[in-house]
Amino acid sequence: MTPRRLSDSERLAWLRLARTETVGPVAFDHLLQRFGSAERALVALPDLARRAGRASPLRPPPESEVLQELDSGQHLGARLICSCEPDFPPRLAALDPPPPVLWALGRAELLSQPSLAIVGARIASAGGQRFARQLAAELGRHGYVVVSGLARGVDGAAHEGALATGTVAVLGGGVSDVYPPEHAALHARIAHEGGCIVSESAPDRRAIAKDFPRRNRIISGLSLGVIVVEAELKSGSLITARLAAEQGRDVFAVPGSPLDPRAKGPNDLIRQGAILCEGVEDVLRSLSGQAHLRERERPYVTEDDGVEVDHDALRDEIARLLSPTPVSRDELVRATHAPTAAVMAALVELALAERAELLPGGMVAGI
Template identity: 55%
Template sequence: MTTPRRPLSEAERLDWLRLARTDAVGPITFHHLVSRYGSAGAAIEALPELSRRGGRRAGLKPPSVAEAKRELEALARIGGRLVAACEPDYPEALAAIEDAPPVLSLLGRGELATRPMVGIVGARNASLNGRRMARDMARELGEAGFTVASGFARGIDTAAHEGAFATGTLAVLAGGLDIVYPPENAGLYDRLGQSGLAVAECALGTQPTARHFPRRNRLISGLSLGVVVIEAALRSGSLITARMAAEQGRQVLAVPGSPLDPRAQGCNRLIRGGATLVESAEHVLEALAPQISAPLLREPSPMGPRSHSTALPEGGDGAEADRARAMAEVLERLSPTPTAVDELLRDCQLSPPVVLTVLLELELAGRIERQPGNRISLL
């Protein structure tokens, strides 16, 4: 049974933002902490001791209340606002993925995030035909009642946003909400603030870097019932988005192209691998009809109070010895090569709560890193 969604008080909002902006606290760890301790505030109090147990010399410290207030005030100055994953106006589809961002910054028409969504992504160096296909498909999907989501990149993304402006488009930014990238989309960004919606997971002022784009891609697919790929090379971010969509239980759709065009090879491979072939908005609507009648698909990530019990004893020499043995057993099975958490749980001679507690402590200490597909690697 999931915790009912509810608006946060201002104090709770600051706690959510502080915990979300803490180094080594990713989305999955955030939700585990709130589930375990009952609130973001209680989790913040527990951070120093948890990170010390994982091997961090200096206790993990979240941003101060003053720093969090400054971020909220700066967001308000540009007309934006912060929404937390437990609140009613957080996108329901996105809340259903395992690594849903604890907080999102929004600028523009917030109601666009509550409508059913289709993602359209593709090549940055798109052909004229590809861009026309993206614009026309986005316009027709918008007229059918969908918000069109994309990643604000050059080429197909830009064309999809342009095609859906009259009905509503959502842009997921790879950096902070106040950073326009690519720079030539400054005019598009201004229009988003007035008649569309811009969404960002990163803090204000964050410049987009290579590591931010896969995180952005998982949000495009997580927001959407299905993702349409229009032109993609074999090694492209669009194929990463398609893979994430499949992992999240979303439908993957692809527009076929000439085998002589490198920009079509990724789409053609997706179709050979089981993606739905589409050539028009009508095909997309036919493919998504089952999801439209029964939209989501899996339970939201834990975002509120559940069990407050701890998996390992909290004190005493015996407790420390037990914790050390559990830590050693988990570390022995990890390496820089990503390992599935489910596989680790099966292999360890420990209960799942103990293993998950050890992983939480190791992550807060900066000794492991979470990878897509519920995998972890040793740093």
Template identity: 55%
Template sequence: MDAINPSVELTEPERIDRLRLIRSDNVGPRTFRSLVDHFGTARLALERLPDLARRGGAARSGRICSADEAKAELAASRKFGIAWLAPGEDGYPARLAMIDDAPPLLAVRGDTKTLTRPMIAIVGSRNASGAGLKFAGQLARELGDAGFVVISGLARGVDQAAHRASIENGTIAVLAGGHDCIYPPEHGDLLAAILGHAGAAISEMPLGHEPRARDFPRRNRLISGASLGVVVVEAAHRSGSLITARMAAEQGREVFAVPGSPLDPRAAGANDLII
């Protein structure tokens, strides 16, 4: 049941075991998948963690998330309207489940049907130009009208323009922190509007997790992984949007870039994608 396959429906104990394993020290999505592939279930993997740590030369095994901790997290999430879904369960984005480091449990809030539709990511500069914001909004609206769901990171600039323009057709916000730690904080109203119009928000982080700098690249792999392709609208050199584009290419997704003025440093990274 723990293997990634279609038409999965976890039991409550299996969901708790999965949450315990991914919340334990030194277990990320790739390690989780390797452990479950090797031992067959999350519960058996949990039982073997101390022995694996000793074999690895550790003086002591890392912290293993307890069943009580996992149950408390699930209970708190449900009060917040969050469902924790495993790859293969209804509502878990099918394309996201295919990537090597797919979250073994994804915290979903909103309309899960939106997460089953084909998605296109629109990302770009937080300090976008007026033209960039206008184009991002126009493209998002037209993609929505054509039947695509626009997915982005709820950030300032291009992300928020894409979300706002596609609210009526359903849009998906990917969060770097927990569902109760919206970043930037002023986009709480935008997220409420998304959830109120058949949209959704997803995260792999627990409630109370404030996003840190290293969490945004982790979030970006979810944006690209869930989508058919990524459109970059204005991105400077060393931009996080270029990280998303690189991840998309590594995941076998299409990458598109909107050309900008060669004199505008906000468009330099996106222009380089075209060359």
């Protein structure tokens, strides 16, 4: 997608499409390519969902609701950045697909600078917090912005260490959603002094559980690499590390004592091939020559390669092939012998009808 500025009417349609029920980043990306603009996609949505078997009409949010979101952001002093715009973070734009919109409160220019994420346990040890704080400060002195999630423990320590040089806090809720409450002062300092608060949610939205995987994807997507300081085996920090690996970013892990459950996550990452991190030198050595990531090619085309397709029959066939177990879109292309663009169109229509779930990484599951 060629970067461009949106007019006020285009921006309104872009946000309405992004906020429409069942339109996630994958469907949004496809709809833009298929119809050429958010305005035309909005017109087509109800019919697409109906043809795919949606029981109730699919209605985008009214303009008044989206205008209220824009007013809320403006009142806070936040900026809405759409994924097609020149100042959208380039590393995030390289994701397949990127989030359609970001709200940024504070120094939005930090989002395009070389950055590294530091994540870890909420109930972190004093030593783990000290390491995160010192590592963040040293990375800042070497010119890197530090990204984290403003959670208790390691996240908060990393932000504190990088306040003087620049830090980005990615939230599950909106940019005004201060969580945990004890980080209210830190939230304010990041927003108004040394950094930027970022979210793809509406500015006044309160976070719920399903928002945090999306937040973790943005944390890794903004960064050249993710450093895990302390984490138990089942934790959001390891999800962030997995997402980073899927995105082609470096994964670093700080080793710890086998007697501490919080060391099990990083130690296991090292066994799986993560880069051992005992200090800033390990990070800088790995990152040499990796300051910029190029935007990847789009994974599918928008034409049917001249092949005549019965779209209704293809959609029904794909619906039969889907199950709750995720499968790759490429596998469905092979199974149906249909053009990639036609398969993707059918999947988006099924997602709009709530009969399929489009997942990051090119995966899809039946509902």
